[in-house]
Amino acid sequence: MSEQNAKNSYLAQRKPRSEFATREEYLEHELQVMAPRRWRPNLPFRDYNFEWEDWVPAMAATIGKVVMVAAIVAAFATPLGLSKEFITENVRFELVIAAVLFVILISGFLNPRANLAGTHGPLIAMIPLIVAAGGHPMALGIMIGVLGFILGITKGGSLLTKLTSNGVAGGLLLYLGFIGVTSQVERLFTWAEGFGHGYVAFVVLLLTIVMYAWLEHISKRWLAVPLGCLLAGVVAFALGAPFEFTTEPGFPIVDPTYWWGEDTGWQLGLPDFQAFLAVAPFAVLAVAMWSPDFLGHQVFQRLNYPKNSERVIMNIDDTMIGASARQVVGTALGGANIASSWGTYMVPAAIAKRPIPGGAIFTGILCLVTALLGFPMDLAVWPPVLSVALIVGVFLPLLEAGMQMTRKGKTTESAAVVIFASSMVNPVFGWSLTVLLDNLGLIGCKERGKELGHTGRWIIPGIVFGVLCVIMLAIGMFPGIEPMVEAFRVE
Structure with a gap:
């Protein structure tokens, strides 16, 4: 099919639901x-x-x-002595900016192959170090946006994913899925034990397992998020878990002079040159983390979508461009969010066999409603609802996808090494090291490395691994090794 015919094929080729034996066949045909x-x-x-x-x-x-x-706004705001009310208002602002300018506009209308621009979760743990080093949220956001845009327009993101084998990608999904599940289980038990009813967490998790197994049995796993959230909320409340709505309706402040004022908003003013220097290593690391993160989301689509649906698979470079634009604009207007590919959207969308744009518009609507009403934010962050949504909607599916990718060929060697290396330092270290070892032919499929040429075998992977190691050494991310740069030492 020619490109022009492909672009005009949807209305001509789509068929009504009545012409298919099952709804799954209809959804696959749409893709x-x-x-x-x-x-x-x-x-x-x-x-x-x-x-x-x-x-x-x-x-x-x-x-x-x-x-x-x-979590990101609080990580920046708490060391600066800003109030809980400030955090709530900045989150409300970020929801509106994300919904109107980027979720609906880019992913819903301008480029449905660009995944929604979400939040860079792995960087949250580093924010206290960024603040301690004199980092400014505006400087960090703008630098991440500029670097990400450069990587996107030069197609560097897709190049790095092409150099990542199934074994490495599968091992990365297994690691992220397992770490995510265990962290949410621990968080839920800690919450329940905090008010003296640890059994609440046990009952909620046990019923969640049964529900998930039942949905798998009837091939309705895509219903796990709404049913899981409903189940967790009702059961936890019925067993005596405390909950109340506290956030009132309102409209966020969208004046950047307020957010970046000397005595208002963040109370930091505009960043100077030193602030940009302080955040430079973290910005490079954040953008380097995008490739394995984006790859995981794309792989999940490929595993769940039917054959001949390449045209709706997310484009990694376009997603980077969209995330970069969202990062720069959102930061300039006053937000502290650090952008990335939206995993809590893409994973459930892939399971439900839906393309990006329709759900993107619904996501924008829900974000707007949540921000304006306020009180839905309280329900979304209530531990039983939050943890169950993340477990069944993101982390369990990641585990399943990782297992599928490591069933064939010599993928288990690479998967084991990336899990080992990631647990030793972090996922970006594990990914970059294992890609180098895998492409050199030291592990995994020996024939694959021969097809990549010198550039793909060791030049690009070696440079990426070396640069990332220097950055991580400089800011003290290697266990047991002090930061090499004095500015990043935390007293």
Whole structure:
């Protein structure tokens, strides 16, 4: 099929639900006949349709967005002595900016192959170090956006993913999935034990396991997020878990002079040159983390979508460009969110066999409603709802995808090494080291490395690994080794 015919094929080839034996066949056919237009208007009902399954990733994405943005804003704001009310208002602001300017505009209309610009969760643990080094949230956000845009337009992101074998990608998914599940289980038990009812967490998790197994049995796993959240919330409340709505309705402040004022908002003023120097290593590391993160989301689509649906698979470089634009604009207007590919959207969307645009518009609507009403934010961050949504909507599916990718060939060697190396330092270290070893032919499939040439075998992987190691040494990310640069020492 020619490119022009492909772009006009959707209305001509789509069929009504009544012509298919099952709904799954209908949804798969929708994926196969869609032909998104890149960086040009994509209109509902002409280029794609809405289905009620689109609400599933939208719900999961909204819950994840509230939680992750709140965590990042709090990580910046708490050391600066800013109030809880400030954190709530900045999260509200970020929800509106993300929904209107980027989720709906880019992923819903301009480029449905660019995944939604979400939040960079792995960087949250480093924010106290960034603040201690004199880092400014505006300087960090702008530098991440500029570096990410450069990587996207030069197609560096897709190049790095091509050099990542199934074994490395599968091992990375297994590691992220396992770490995510265990952390959420621990968090839920800690919460329940905090008010003296540890059994609440046990009951909620046990019922979640049974529910997930039942949904797998009836091939309705994509319902895990809404049913899991409902189940967790009702059971926890019925067993005596405390909950109350505290956030009032309101409209966020969208004045950048307020957020970046000397005595208002962040109370930091505009960043100077030293502030940009302080955040430079973290910005480089953040963008380097994008490739394995984006790859995991793309792989998950490939594992769940049917054959001949390449045209709706997320484009890694376009996603980087969209995330970079969201990063720069959101930061300049006053937000502290650190952007990345939106995993709590993409994973449930892939399970539900839905393309990006329809659910993106629903996500934007839910984010707007949540921000304006306020009180849904309280429900989204309530531990039983939050933890169950992340477990069944993101981390368990990641584990399953990782297992699928490591079943064939000599993938287990690479998977084991990337898990080992990631647990030793972090996922970006594990990914970069294992890609180098795998492409050299020391582990995994020996024939694969011979097909990559010198550039793909060791030059690019070696440079990437070397640069990342220097950065991580400089800021003290290697266990037992003090930061090499004095500015990053925390007293």
